Amino acid sequence: MAHILIMGAGLGGVVMAYEMKDLLGRDDTLTVVTKDPIYHFVPSNPWVAVKWRTREAVEVNLAPVFARRGIDYRPVPVTKVEPGQNRVQLADGSVVDYDFLIIATGPELAFDEIPGLGPDGYTASICHVDHAVEASERFEQFCKNPGPIVTGAVQGASCFGPAYEFTFILDTELRRRKIRDRVPMTFITPEPYVGHLGLDGVGDTKGLLEAEMRQHHIKFMTNTRVARVESGSIVAEEIADDGSVKKTAELPFGFSMLIPGFRGIAPLRGIDGLVNPRGFVLIDKHQRNPKYANVFAVGVCVAIPPTGPTPVPCGVPKTGFMIESMVTATAHNIRQILDGGEPTHQATWNAVCLADFGDSGVAFVAQPQLPPRNVNWSASGAWVHNAKIAFEKYFMRKMSRGESEPFYEKAMLDILGIGKLKKTTETV
Numbered sequence: 001m002a003h004i005l006i007m008g009a010g011l012g013g014v015v016m017a018y019e020m021k022d023l024l025g026r027d028d029t030l031t032v033v034t035k036d037p038i039y040h041f042v043p044s045n046p047w048v049a050v051k052w053r054t055r056e057a058v059e060v061n062l063a064p065v066f067a068r069r070g071i072d073y074r075p076v077p078v079t080k081v082e083p084g085q086n087r088v089q090l091a092d093g094s095v096v097d098y099d100f101l102i103i104a105t106g107p108e109l110a111f112d113e114i115p116g117l118g119p120d121g122y123t124a125s126i127c128h129v130d131h132a133v134e135a136s137e138r139f140e141q142f143c144k145n146p147g148p149i150v151t152g153a154v155q156g157a158s159c160f161g162p163a164y165e166f167t168f169i170l171d172t173e174l175r176r177r178k179i180r181d182r183v184p185m186t187f188i189t190p191e192p193y194v195g196h197l198g199l200d201g202v203g204d205t206k207g208l209l210e211a212e213m214r215q216h217h218i219k220f221m222t223n224t225r226v227a228r229v230e231s232g233s234i235v236a237e238e239i240a241d242d243g244s245v246k247k248t249a250e251l252p253f254g255f256s257m258l259i260p261g262f263r264g265i266a267p268l269r270g271i272d273g274l275v276n277p278r279g280f281v282l283i284d285k286h287q288r289n290p291k292y293a294n295v296f297a298v299g300v301c302v303a304i305p306p307t308g309p310t311p312v313p314c315g316v317p318k319t320g321f322m323i324e325s326m327v328t329a330t331a332h333n334i335r336q337i338l339d340g341g342e343p344t345h346q347a348t349w350n351a352v353c354l355a356d357f358g359d360s361g362v363a364f365v366a367q368p369q370l371p372p373r374n375v376n377w378s379a380s381g382a383w384v385h386n387a388k389i390a391f392e393k394y395f396m397r398k399m400s401r402g403e404s405e406p407f408y409e410k411a412m413l414d415i416l417g418i419g420k421l422k423k424t425t426e427t428v
Contacts, residue, residue: 001235002338005098007078008090009034009062009385011042012299012323013104017071018104018404019331026337030071033088033096037062037075039399043320044392046166046356048132049257050139050173055129058392058400068325069402078105078267081275085187088267092325095363100334101351101354103281103297107262113293116229120126124257126166133305139170139255146179147254150234152188154226156261158187158300158315160197161355163259164362171216172358186251187213187220188236188258190312192423194220198314200371201366202308202351209362212380221249223311226258234258239311262315276303287330288341296334298326307370321352325420327404346422350375354388361385367418375417 004020009032017032025029039060047053066073069237076095080140109127111118119125124135142149151167153160167187174180194213195205213220223246227235232297233252240246263269264279273291275281280303282289287302289295300323304316304317325347333343351366361384367375387415398404413419 001025001029001101003097004100004102004334005088005096005190006030006032006102006104007034007081007399008032008104008106008299008301009036009075010104010106010299011320012106012301013038013102013241013325014062014136015324015398015404016102016104016127016298016327016330017066017328018069018402020334021069021071022049022073022159022404025338025368031098032062032066032071033074033076033078033090035075035077041392041396041399042127042129043162043388045126045132049124049126049128049135049166050130050169051136052169052173053251054059057369058129058396059425060396064241065229067401071336074122081274083271083295085296086153091098099294100145101292101295102297102330102334103268103301104299105265105268106267106300108279110261111155113156113261114226114228115136116231117154117226117258121232122227122256122257124164125260134272135257140264142176142255144173145254146182148184148186148252149254150186150188150256152186152221152224153190153259154261155190156315157259158198158262158314159259159317160191160314161353163187163189165183165355165357166257168212168357168360171218172421184219187218188224188226188234188251189220189222189304190224190310190314191222192310192312192314193222196222196310196314197308197363198316199351199366199369201351203365203376205362205364205378208378208380210303212245212362225312226287229256229258236287241245241311243311261313262300268301274402276302280304284344286333287326287347288343296330299323299419300332302326304370314368317351318367318412319353320350321327321350321418322347325349328420348419348422349421350418350420352418354384354391356385359385361388365418 044058127129195209259377266368269279281297329347
C-alpha cells in the first residue's frame with residue numbers, strides 16, 4: 001500500500017493524476033494538492049486576452065472530476081517541502097506524508113526581477129487566466145486611444161511560443177477593428193534570432209516567423225535585454241555576442257505584454273540536492289531526483305540545460321506533449337518500483353506544437369525537443385488556426401472526463417510515429 005502525492009494541478013499535475021490513478025493498485029492512494037482549485041487551459045490565454053474566449057470556457061472544476069476518479073483533492077497551497085521527512089506542509093497548517101512525491105507545480109513568474117514588469121507594473125501578462133482577463137480590459141482601454149504596442153519576452157524566459165501567438169493575434173484583432181494602421185508594433189526577445197524558441201529553431205521556424213513579422217509589419221529586436229519598464233516606455237538593451245551593450249533603445253507603448261523569466265516556486269527553492277540555483281527540480285533520465293529517490297518531477301518545474309550559450313539568457317520551453325511524455329514515463333516508473341523493480345522508462349521529450357496567429361499559424365514537430373533531432377519539421381497556414389481550436393475542445397473534454405490518453409489517441413500517435421516513451425534496451 002503506497003501513498004502518492006502530486007504537487008500541482010496544471011497540465012502536468014492533472015494528466016499525472018489521471019495516468020497515475022490508472023496504474024495504481026486497489027490499496028494505493030493518490031492525493032493532489034494545489035493552490036488553484038480550477039484547471040485552466042493555459043494555451044487559450046492569448047484568446048482570453050482579446051475576448052475571443054471567456055475564462056469560463058477554458059476552465060474545469062477539478063473537485064467533481066477527481067472525486068469521480070477516486071483521487072483525494074486538497075486545493076491548499078504548499079508552504080514547505082521536506083523531502084528528508086517525506087512530507088509537505090500546507091498553508092492551512094496541515095501536513096501530508098507521502099511514499100512518493102511527484103512535483104508538477106509549474107513555475108513562479110519572476111516579474112519582480114525587472115522593475116515595472118508585469119500586471120502589478122506597466123505590462124500585461126497572459127501566463128495565467130487571471131492575467132489574461134486583466135489584459136483584455138487593458139486592451140479594450142487601449143483600443144479607445146490606439147498607439148504603439150510592444151510584445152515579446154524578457155531575459156530568462158523559456159516560453160516563447162505564446163509571445164509570438166499573442167503578437168499575431170493582436171495584429172488580427174486590430175485589423176478586424178480597422179485600427180491596425182494606427183498601431184506600430186514591435187516584438188522584443190532575448191532569442192538570438194526570431195524563431196529560435198529556446199530550441200535553436202525547429203525546421204524553418206526562423207524563416208517562417210521572420211516572414212510573418214515582415215508581412216504583418218511588425219518590427220523585431222533580438223538579443224534584447226529589458227532593463228526596466230516605465231509608464232508608457234520600455235528601456236531595452238541590444239546585447240552583442242561578447243555580452244556588452246551594443247545599443248540602448250527606449251520603446252514607447254500604449255499596450256505591452258512581455259513573458260517574464262521563470263523560476264521554481266518558493267517552497268522548493270534552496271533545498272540542497274532537490275533543485276538547481278534557480279529553483280527548478282533536478283531529475284535523471286527517469287524523471288527521478290538523484291538525491292531523493294522517491295521524488296519525481298514533470299513539466300515546467302523541471303531543470304533542463306539550455307541548448308547552448310546565447311548573448312542573453314534563454315530557457316528551454318517545456319511544451320504540452322513533452323510534458324505528457326514526462327508524465328507517462330513517471331507513472332510507469334513508479335509502478336515498476338511498487339512492483340519491486342527499478343525504473344526503466346524514459347520520456348521522449350518530443351515536441352508537437354500548434355502556434356495560432358489569429359487567422360493562420362505555425363506548426364512544428366521536434367523529435368526529440370532538443371537537437372540533434374530525428375524529426376525537425378515546421379509548416380504554416382490557416383489550417384493551424386483551425387487545428388488549435390479543435391485541439392482546445394478535444395483536450396478540455398479529456399480533462400473534464402478524467403481521461404489522459406484514450407486508446408484512439410494513442411493509436412493515432414503510434415501511426416504518426418510520435419511516441420511518449422523511448423524504446424530502450426534496459427531491463428529490470
